[in-house]
Amino acid sequence: MKRLLPLLVLAGCSGAQTPLDPWGVQAERIATLTHVLFWGGTAVFLITMGFLALAILAPARLREAMGSRRFVIGGGIVFPVTVLTALLAYSLGISRALTQPMSDAPLRIEIIGRQYWWEIRYPDLGKGAVTANALHLPLGREVELHLTSADVIHSVWVPNLHGKLDMIPGRVNRQRLRADRLGELRGQCTEFCGAQHTLMAFDVVVQEPGEFEAWIARQRAPVPEPRTEEHRRGRQVFGEAGCGACHAVRGTPWSARIAPDLSRIGSRATLAGGALPNNRGNLAGWIAAPQDIKPGNAMPAYARALEGPDLLALASWLDSLR
Known part of the structure; x- marks a missing residue:
């Protein structure tokens, strides 16, 4: 267990969601600021604890010297003001750098x-x-x-x-x-x-x-016509169930902006704001009972409105929109 603890701590320093694994210059500056503040604070803490230990364990003469007016002013006022001012100036410099543009046409x-x-x-x-x-x-x-x-x-x-x-x-x-x-x-x-x-x-x-330009081109293009009978039925169900009153699908009569654009939903990794992995089964489950998965969202349930084959056909057609 003792050997696993350092590994668990280090695991938090990398991955798809951590400020300690910067993927860009702004994140690198923030990570550097984090390290400076952390190690600076650690140094101040250790120095303070060192003086505390001296105040308790040192001989009487040394304790008397530590209680002098000069020592109190130097250690209690000059030192913290200098350190905190330096850290503040460094932090403000990083904050300013984060707002500076790197190009004229982002x-x-x-x-x-x-x-x-x-x-x-x-x-x-x-x-x-x-x-x-x-x-x-x-x-x-x-x-x-x-x-x-x-x-x-x-x-x-x-x-x-x-x-x-x-x-x-x-x-x-x-x-x-x-x-x-x-x-x-x-x-x-x-x-x-x-x-x-x-x-x-x-x-x-x-x-x-x-690859990004190709992805953008697919996003802008109308969705392809259904290629199978199941997909044709799914598209028909989409219209009959009133899904187009909230959702848009490019290249179709449905262009609402109330709910997420579904034009290329099949190519997305997750559903419902990251609540579920995106696949045909989860699409069907989400359409049938979204309140069971994510209570309080604006999506109505269709479990009673759609029969099983129609629900699966709708999910299959949406999954094909890539």
């Missing part, structure tokens, strides 16, 4: 927080570039996130890329970042926003520029 990405999911738009890349709960980033290119909320205060945080920033209704906050490593990360809401705050996550995918 890619603009709009993220809207909703109870309890994320709407993500790429307005610089075309009107149809809209997705949900999946933030795709081009490797090595600076992006500017435009953050707002449609209902209550949320807060977005991708620990490996940057710090937290609130999303406030009626206001747009901006955050610039750059991902310098390929792979997948996890972001989440860090401001309590209701009953399902803990189930409000999103996937972050960092791609080569060419």
